[in-house]
């Protein structure tokens with residue numbers, strides 16, 4: 660690990676994980692030592708309450724990914740473009756629970772845009788189905804793209820328009836005919852609610868040209884419906900080309916102390932954890948295609 664901040668975070672995470680096992684590490688665990696401890700804790704924190712078990716396992720697995728990413732960061736983004744992007748970003752509207760918002764950090768938005776750019780090569784019509792991450796802005800810095808963003812939240816749209824992104828207030832469940840098969844690529848970070856996420860998928864499919872590309876952010880450790888949605892996408896004529904694992908990072912929040920109470924963990928443990936641990940999602944790349952053939956190896960879901 661190169662940076663001092665990274666070493667400090669690794670030690671803080673080691674101390675927090677060690678605490679649950681009665682250990683007091685004075686140096687960070689190795690990656691293997693850390694993962695072994697996470698496995699032990701996942702096994703230990705099983706209960707009759709499936710929801711609390713899910714929250715605990717999700718917190719532990721995301722902590723493990725954070726630890727891995729401290730040691731092996733994801734590729735990119737380009738540092739100069741990131742500075743340019745940061746310079747253009749206006750203060751983000753507060754996340755709305757009503758619209759299932761949870762934005763990724765700017766480096767992740769740009770990393771996602773760079774992945775799209777790798778596929779499109781600088782040109783194309785691109786639709787953002789919901790864009791509280793400002794991925795449309797990041798993509799506009801990389802090529803000559805015709806970008807259209809839409810979002811149900813007027814505050815997000817105002818924010819995007821203020822930054823120069825072509826955006827409009829729309830509910831993706833009611834798209835006008837002009838969107839049909841009109842885009843070479845669709846980018847989305849869907850809701851984790853299965854019903855609403857299915858609407859994201861349906862809208863994306865309908866808006867893509869016959870060989871268009873879908874960029875879909877999700878992770879099975881925090882969205883129990885993720886695998887089902889991926890299978891559904893493949894069954895509906897989208898071929899999975901690749902998965903870029905743990906590609907985007909989100910800042911977590913403690914929403915309730917109920918998991919701590921349920922497992923008899925001090926409530927402050929979770930508050931300390933969310934200062935360092937992050938939530939991650941994979942980037943799935945699909946191509947609209949009639950023939951269903953598996954996906955090429957690059958990520959773990961293939």
Ligand SMILES: C[S@@+](CC[C@H](N)C(=O)[O-])C[C@H]1O[C@@H](n2cnc3c(N)ncnc32)[C@H](O)[C@@H]1O
Pocket residue numbers: 758759760761762788789790791792809810811812815829830831832848849850851
């Ligand atoms: C669904 S949220 C991202 C959630 C993130 N994956 C998570 O689970 O924390 C992404 C964007 O979609 C927008 N959005 C949510 N529902 C929508 C809808 N029905 N139509 C259009 N945009 C929507 C949100 O306002 C937000 O900007």
